[in-house]
Amino acid sequence: MLLAFSFFAFLLPEFQGVDQARATLYARSEEAVPDQETLDAISEELGLDDPLLQRYGRYLGDVVTGDFGDSTISRTPVAPQVWRATVVSGTIVGLAIGLAVAIASVLGVVAAANENRWPDRVITAFSRVLVAVPIHVLTPLLVYVVALRLGLVPTSGWGTAKHLVLPVTALAIGPIALFSQVVRSEMLDTLEQPYIRTALAKGLRRRRVVWLHATRVSLVGVLTLGSLFVAGLLGGAVIAEVILGIPGLGRLLHDAVKASDVPMFQAGLLVAVTVGILVGLLSDALSRLLSPPERER
Amino acid sequence: MQRSIMRLLALLAALALLAAACGGSEGDDAASDASDSASEAASESASSSSSSSESSSAEEDDHSDDEEHDDEDGHDHDDEEKDHEHDDEDEHEDEEHRDEDEHSDDEGAATAAADSGEPSILRVGLQFGPDSGLAIESDDASVLVKAGVVEGLVRSAASGQPVPALAESWERIDDITWEFVLRSGVTFHDGSAFDAGAVETALAYITNVASPPRSLGGLALSTEIVDDLTVRVITSDPDPILPLRLSSRSMGILAPAAYDSTPPDAWGTGPFAITDFTPADSLTVERFDAYWGDVAQLDGAVFRFLPDAGSRAAAIRADEIDVADGIALADLDAVGEDPDIELIRFSLPRTASLYANTAEGSLADPAVRQAVSLAIDQVALADGLLEGQFAPAFGYFGTENAWAPQSDPDPADAIEQAAALVEQIDPDDRSIQLWTYGSRPELADIATVAQAQLQAVGFDVSLEVGEYGPLEERTFNNEHDLFLLSRGYYFDMADAAAVFTSDFTCEGGYNLNRYCNEAFDAIVAEMSGAITPEDRQALFGQAAQLLADEYVGVPLVHDRARYAARTDVQGLVIDPFELTLLTSQVSLG
Numbered sequence: 097m098l099l100a101f102s103f104f105a106f107l108l109p110e111f112q113g114v115d116q117a118r119a120t121l122y123a124r125s126e127e128a129v130p131d132q133e134t135l136d137a138i139s140e141e142l143g144l145d146d147p148l149l150q151r152y153g154r155y156l157g158d159v160v161t162g163d164f165g166d167s168t169i170s171r172t173p174v175a176p177q178v179w180r181a182t183v184v185s186g187t188i189v190g191l192a193i194g195l196a197v198a199i200a201s202v203l204g205v206v207a208a209a210n211e212n213r214w215p216d217r218v219i220t221a222f223s224r225v226l227v228a229v230p231i232h233v234l235t236p237l238l239v240y241v242v243a244l245r246l247g248l249v250p251t252s253g254w255g256t257a258k259h260l261v262l263p264v265t266a267l268a269i270g271p272i273a274l275f276s277q278v279v280r281s282e283m284l285d286t287l288e289q290p291y292i293r294t295a296l297a298k299g300l301r302r303r304r305v306v307w308l309h310a311t312r313v314s315l316v317g318v319l320t321l322g323s324l325f326v327a328g329l330l331g332g333a334v335i336a337e338v339i340l341g342i343p344g345l346g347r348l349l350h351d352a353v354k355a356s357d358v359p360m361f362q363a364g365l366l367v368a369v370t371v372g373i374l375v376g377l378l379s380d381a382l383s384r385l386l387s388p389p390e391r392e393r
Numbered sequence: 394m395q396r397s398i399m400r401l402l403a404l405l406a407a408l409a410l411l412a413a414a415c416g417g418s419e420g421d422d423a424a425s426d427a428s429d430s431a432s433e434a435a436s437e438s439a440s441s442s443s444s445s446s447e448s449s450s451a452e453e454d455d456h457s458d459d460e461e462h463d464d465e466d467g468h469d470h471d472d473e474e475k476d477h478e479h480d481d482e483d484e485h486e487d488e489e490h491r492d493e494d495e496h497s498d499d500e501g502a503a504t505a506a507a508d509s510g511e512p513s514i515l516r517v518g519l520q521f522g523p524d525s526g527l528a529i530e531s532d533d534a535s536v537l538v539k540a541g542v543v544e545g546l547v548r549s550a551a552s553g554q555p556v557p558a559l560a561e562s563w564e565r566i567d568d569i570t571w572e573f574v575l576r577s578g579v580t581f582h583d584g585s586a587f588d589a590g591a592v593e594t595a596l597a598y599i600t601n602v603a604s605p606p607r608s609l610g611g612l613a614l615s616t617e618i619v620d621d622l623t624v625r626v627i628t629s630d631p632d633p634i635l636p637l638r639l640s641s642r643s644m645g646i647l648a649p650a651a652y653d654s655t656p657p658d659a660w661g662t663g664p665f666a667i668t669d670f671t672p673a674d675s676l677t678v679e680r681f682d683a684y685w686g687d688v689a690q691l692d693g694a695v696f697r698f699l700p701d702a703g704s705r706a707a708a709i710r711a712d713e714i715d716v717a718d719g720i721a722l723a724d725l726d727a728v729g730e731d732p733d734i735e736l737i738r739f740s741l742p743r744t745a746s747l748y749a750n751t752a753e754g755s756l757a758d759p760a761v762r763q764a765v766s767l768a769i770d771q772v773a774l775a776d777g778l779l780e781g782q783f784a785p786a787f788g789y790f791g792t793e794n795a796w797a798p799q800s801d802p803d804p805a806d807a808i809e810q811a812a813a814l815v816e817q818i819d820p821d822d823r824s825i826q827l828w829t830y831g832s833r834p835e836l837a838d839i840a841t842v843a844q845a846q847l848q849a850v851g852f853d854v855s856l857e858v859g860e861y862g863p864l865e866e867r868t869f870n871n872e873h874d875l876f877l878l879s880r881g882y883y884f885d886m887a888d889a890a891a892v893f894t895s896d897f898t899c900e901g902g903y904n905l906n907r908y909c910n911e912a913f914d915a916i917v918a919e920m921s922g923a924i925t926p927e928d929r930q931a932l933f934g935q936a937a938q939l940l941a942d943e944y945v946g947v948p949l950v951h952d953r954a955r956y957a958a959r960t961d962v963q964g965l966v967i968d969p970f971e972l973t974l975l976t977s978q979v980s981l982g
Contacts, residue, residue, distance in 0.1 A: 114862060122862075123524065124531040124604045127881060129895040129902035131611060137603040170526030170672070171655050177672060236703055244707050251707040252699055254674060341699040341708075343673040351524065351673065 101369045102159070105362040106152050108353075116144055116168070119356035123169045142168050155362070165359035167352075178348065178363040182330075184254060185337070185344035186371070189329040191264045193322045196271035200318060203272070204279020205311050211284065219276060227273035235266045235339045252341035259342075266336045271325055275318045282317045289313075316383045323379035327372025512692035513981045515962065517974065518705040520719035522673060522698025528656035530599055530606045534642035539974040540678050540696055541689070542582075543645035543661035546573055546592065547636045551968045553887025554926075555636040559587060559646055559662060565924075568631040575622040579685045581648035582666040583658075589624040592616060594649040596626065598657065606643030608885035610894070633924040634888050641885035642972065664689040664977045673698060678975070690964070690980040706957075709734060715962050715981070716974070720955040722782050722835075728957050737956040739969055740793060742883035744786050745839060747827075747947040748868070748876045752907035755822035756874050760814060762944035765825075765875070767803055767811035768850040769843060775950045778842050779835065782955070786948035788937050789896075790882055790889060793969070796934035798941060808850060815851035824853045828868075829877035830861040839949060840877050868905050876905055879952065883970060889933045890920040897940060908945045 109116055117138040118130050128134075139145055143154075158165055164174045203223075207216040239262060243251040249261045286292060287306070295305050334346035345364055352360035519539075525531035529543065537543040546560035560573040579587035593616040599605060600614045613629035628635060638644065648660040659667055664686065665678035679693035697714065699705045702721035706728050709717045720728055720736070729736050749756040749765065756762050771785035790797040804810065815823060825847065829840040837858050844854045857864075861878075868876050882892045895901045898917050899909035916936045923929045940946075958965055964978035 115866070119862065121604050124528065125607050126532055127884060127903075128604070128607045129610075131902050133611075134604060141603040167526070169524055171528070172526045180671075181673075239703070239707050244711055247711070250713055251711045252701075252704045253697065253708075253713070339701045339704055341674075341697065341701070341704050343671065347673055347700075355524065 097373065098366060098369060099156075101365060102156070102362060103152065105365045106155065106358065107148075108361070109356050109358060110148070114356050116142065116356050116358070120168050123355035123357070155359075159366075164363040167357050167360045169355050169357045169360075174359045174363045177360070178345070178367055181343060181345040181348040181364070182367050182371070184342060185330050185333060185346060188260065188263045188267060188336075188342070188344065189326055189333065191260060192267035192329065193271065193326055195264060195268045196275055196325075197315075197318055197322050199268075200272050200275030201279050201311065201315060203276035204318070205283055205306065207276065207280040208283035208287070209306050216280075220280070223273040223277050225273075226269050227277075229269070231266055231270065232335045232339070234269060235262070235336050238262050238266055239339070252339075254342045263333070263336050263340050263342055266340075267329055267333055271322070275321060278321055279315070279318050282313070283311070286313045312386050316386055319379045319382055319386070323372075323375045326375045327368060330368045330371055513690075515691050515694040515716065515975065515979060515981065516714040517694060517696045518699045518708050518714040518717040519696055520698075520700060520702070520705065522696075522700075523670070523676070524672065526656045526672075527659045527667075527670060529645055529647060529659070530602050530604060530643050531656075534606070534645060535971075536676065536696065537645065537659050537661065538642045538972055540667075540676060540694065541663045541665040541973075541975040541977070542659055542667055542678060543642075543647070544663050545639055545641070545644045545646060546575075547640040549637065549640040549886060549968075549970060549972060551970075553637075553883070553970075555640050558640075563636055565635075566625065569628045570625055571628075571635050572619065572623065572625045575624065576685060577622055579662050580683045581651075581662055582660040582681060583648045583650055585648045585650060587646065587662055588621045589616075589618040590621075591646055591649050592624045592626075593618060594652055595646040598652050599644065606641065606885070607891075608638050608641035608643060610638075610891050612638070631921060633921065633929075634886070634890070637886045637888055643885070665694065665975060668693070684977070687977040689977040691975075694975050709957050709959065712959065716956065716958045716965065718954070718956050718971075720957050722780065725782070725955065733960050734957050735960055737954070737958060737965075737967060738782075739954050739967075740784055740791055741881075741952045741954050742791065742793075742887070742970065743879060743881045743952040744789050744791070745783075745833075745836060745877065745879040745949050745952070746786070746789060747843065747949065748873075748878065748905035749944075749946045750868075750871060750873050750875075750907055751943075751945060752909070753871045754874055755818070755825065758818075758822065759944055761818055761822060762947075764811045764814035764818065764850065765847060765852070766944045766947050767807040767814070768847050768852070769947050769949065770803075770807075770846055771949055772801065773846075774839060774842055778838060779950060782953055783835070783950040784953065786951050788941060789892070789946075789948050790933075790937060791951045794889070794930075794933070796930040797937055802941065811850040823851060824855070826857065826874045827854050827877065828857045828859065828864050828873055828875070830864055831858055832861060833879050836877055836879060843877065843949070865905075871907055875947075877949075878905070887970065888929070889936075890917070890929070893917050893920070893933070893936050897936070897945065906946045908940075908943075910939070910943065913939050 109119075115135075117135045120138050120142065121128050121130055121134060143151060146154075155165065162175075164178070166172060167174050167177070203219050207219040210216045239251050242262060242265075243249050249258045250256075251262075253259050283306075292305060296302060330345055333344060334350045336342070337344040337347040338350070345368060349361060349364045349368075351357070352364060519536065521532075521535075523531075523533035523536045525533045527533045527537060529537065534543065544558050546558060547555045547563070548558040550556045557576075559576050559579060561576050563571055563573045566572050573592070575587065575589060575592065581587060581591070585591075596614045596616050599609065612632060615627045615629075617625040617627060619625060626635065626639075632638065645661055647657050651658040651660040662685065664681055664684045666681045667676065668679050669675070669677040675698065676696040677693065678696075680689040680691060682688055697708075699708060699717075702719055702724060705714070705717040706720055706724035708714045710728060710731055712733075725736070728734055747765070747769070749762055751757055751762070756765070771787070775781065775783045775785040784791070785801065787801055788798040792799050827840055827844055827847075829836045831837055840856055840858065844856050847854045864873075864876060867873060880892075880896070882889065885891075894917055895903040897904060897906065897908055898914045899911075913936060916932055916939065920929060920932050923932055954967070954971060956967055961982040963980045963982050964976070966973055966976055966978070
């Protein structure tokens with residue numbers, strides 16, 4: 097899968113019909129006048145004169161030895177920049193998903209345990225509203241209220257615990273709304289399962305059954321969903337990262353695509369995909385631990 | 394369900410009231426905080442900080458320290474509804490936050506100022522950060538010059554004329570040779586001495602690098618060292634404006650050892666030296682005590698790269714930065730109403746124009762281009778659509794150039810004349826494609842209004858908003874009718890020859906109008922032999938007039954720079970070419 101993604105990333109500028117030499121010149125000097133001599137020199141510098149497959153083979157060979165190459169724009173090694181951006185985005189996304197799973201689990205269980213009563217209705221109504229608010233609306237709203245009016249945290253930037261508050265909140269709110277509905281639905285299904293009914297029939301208290309047994313099973317669904325969100329948010333948090341001035345992976349990928357910085361884009365995409373696969377495997381393992389039916393199967 | 398909706402609405406209303414209450418209390422506090430001292434600080438800053446509206450802002454002599462700016466007129470100090478966003482209490486809280494906050498030490502220092510003995514650090518929010526590894530030949534040089542890190546042999550005065558910097562004087566020896574006498578006692582940030590050898594290394598790099606800077610314009614430079622402090626620069630072709638060319642950002646001189654790295658390390662000679670750089674995040678500089686001129690008043694500065702306009706506006710309102718560039722039209726009111734913030738606005742050498750396909754299609758006919766030109770109302774675009782934040786363009790070059798058209802050439806009955814001309818055009822030729830791109834947000838709006846203005850006189854206009862790259866390629870393939878784009882005309886130096894050559898000559902590398910006229914090319918050819926400013930300006934005027942007479946495209950509006958600075962920033966100088974920002978004279982009051 098990684099190989100397929102790397103090839104896709106490599107071919108992307110070709111698909112777009114982008115002249116890489118010209119795009120590189122413009123990225124280095126906006127509105128430069130592209131004379132042929134300059135374009136030829138850039139093509140030579142980037143090795144663009146070689147056939148596509150030869151370039152891809154050379155790239156793969158380097159990657160296998162741990163060399164992700166240099167950015168075509170800054171001519172500096174890609175790996176440390178992608179690593180730094182991944183740590184930034186990984187921190188934000190990890191906290192956001194963790195927060196979302198924790199809050200959504202509580203909300204989902206409370207909603208299910210109070211089906212069709214007022215707590216359920218309030219949680220469901222909020223979820224439906226918040227899941228519909230796009231992040232490019234939510235983030236500036238949070239900046240205005242939490243940072244500018246209340247002055248609780250900085251409006252933008254990166255480097256301290258306070259800088260985490262806005263991006264983590266902005267990224268967590270959508271998943272909280274979605275996950276809480278998933279947990280609620282799973283919980284209602286689980287409560288109908290024979291082994292739960294058996295547990296209740298054996299005289300176990302309903303509160304204990306709900307919070308200890310059913311919740312554990314219901315978390316399986318939200319963990320799977322959360323693992324899918326991690327990969328998406330890791331590279332896709334570009335809007336929050338741009339608005340909040342955060343040097344994360346989403347912004348790095350966005351800038352790399354804009355400037356046709358192929359090595360940077362490839363490395364960023366490979367990291368996002370790799371993390372996505374690893375998180376998926378971890379979530380599978382956790383699901384097996386949490387779910388008695390899965391273990392029995 | 395109805396009950397739950399009611400509960401939800403009640404909760405939302407409670408949240409809104411909470412936010413309003415917080416805002417209201419700030420406003421109330423601020424009202425009582427409108428002290429005399431704050432007013433004095435604001436007025437003092439208004440007289441000393443950089444502010445130029447409309448006109449060029451500095452009067453120059455040949456020394457970098459003697460620049461004065463006119464007062465800024467765009468900020469209404471009499472507005473009764475000024476909203477103090479930050480009262481004393483807020484500032485006190487902010488300082489407490491900074492104490493707790495390791496990263497904010499620098500930020501806190503800015504407002505703490507010298508009284509407390511803490512370092513004075515200017516905090517700047519920039520729209521565009523360096524993305525080429527601080528390479529001197531790239532646009533990153535803009536940040537290096539703004540940060541006071543790099544200097545060239547020559548610098549450009551606000552008038553656009555070359556004045557001494559690292560070179561004390563120069564003289565043209567012959568058509569291709571210029572002799573520069575260098576300043577003595579100059580030290581690079583790596584501790585090495587500035588001399589003729591350093592100039593030789595720097596110019597050799599800039600000439601031979603794969604993507605040379607725009608300002609070289611295809612010219613090759615070589616050097617001949619006369620003695621330690623005298624160097625001759627030899628150009629591959631006669632160049633009457635070499636000193637001006639050497640004043641561009643990318644012609645900064647770095648320490649010879651800097652060129653051992655790729656891209657070169659940014660070890661310049663400026664009043665500030667780089668201590669930290671994180672791409673897509675920030676650049677930190679500190680005072681360079683061995684600077685050859687006046688040593689900086691500030692201890693240092695932090696440049697944060699905030700691509701989102703709303704973020705920059707929010708950051709300066711929250712006192713997280715002291716200076717911000719690129720304030721969006723949507724944020725102007727909120728930022729301008731803050732009494733602790735001053736707006737700095739001035740015309741930029743940039744024009745949004747309709748580039749017409751003069752080679753193929755209906756616009757190859759000058760009568761069709763004339764009808765288009767008459768139908769477009771630049772004043773309505775600038776003053777109506779763009780709320781006066783752009784200036785109407787009567788030519789590709791702005792009215793700050795005495796040789797450029799100074800008033801609207803369209804007659805009073807331009808619309809009627811345009812409609813009459815369209816009546817005479819073959820109906821098939823009335824269908825026009827209008828292209829633009831989305832990366833400059835104002836362009837799509839301008840295109841929509843231009844489309845309406847053209848349709849009002851009888852053209853059938855289809856609008857396409859796409860990506861710049863593919864549209865440019867299609868334009869070079871003569872597939873366009875009208876391509877609306879924004880283009881800087883003095884990117885690197887205040888001389889029009891470069892843009893006349895690249896954009897309008899038959900062989901021009903950026904000839905989007907696909908215009909080719911031997912008479913025009915002859916005028917441009919004469920520019921390479923014109924030495925005095927008067928001779929050059931006479932030729933520029935002729936070239937501009939010919940383009941207007943032949944309706945080669947339709948210039949629409951000139952952009953304006955919109956900076957914001959907190960009023961405690963003193964001595965800030967932002968020239969009309971946006972070259973300078975952080976200088977030795979900047980301080981925090």
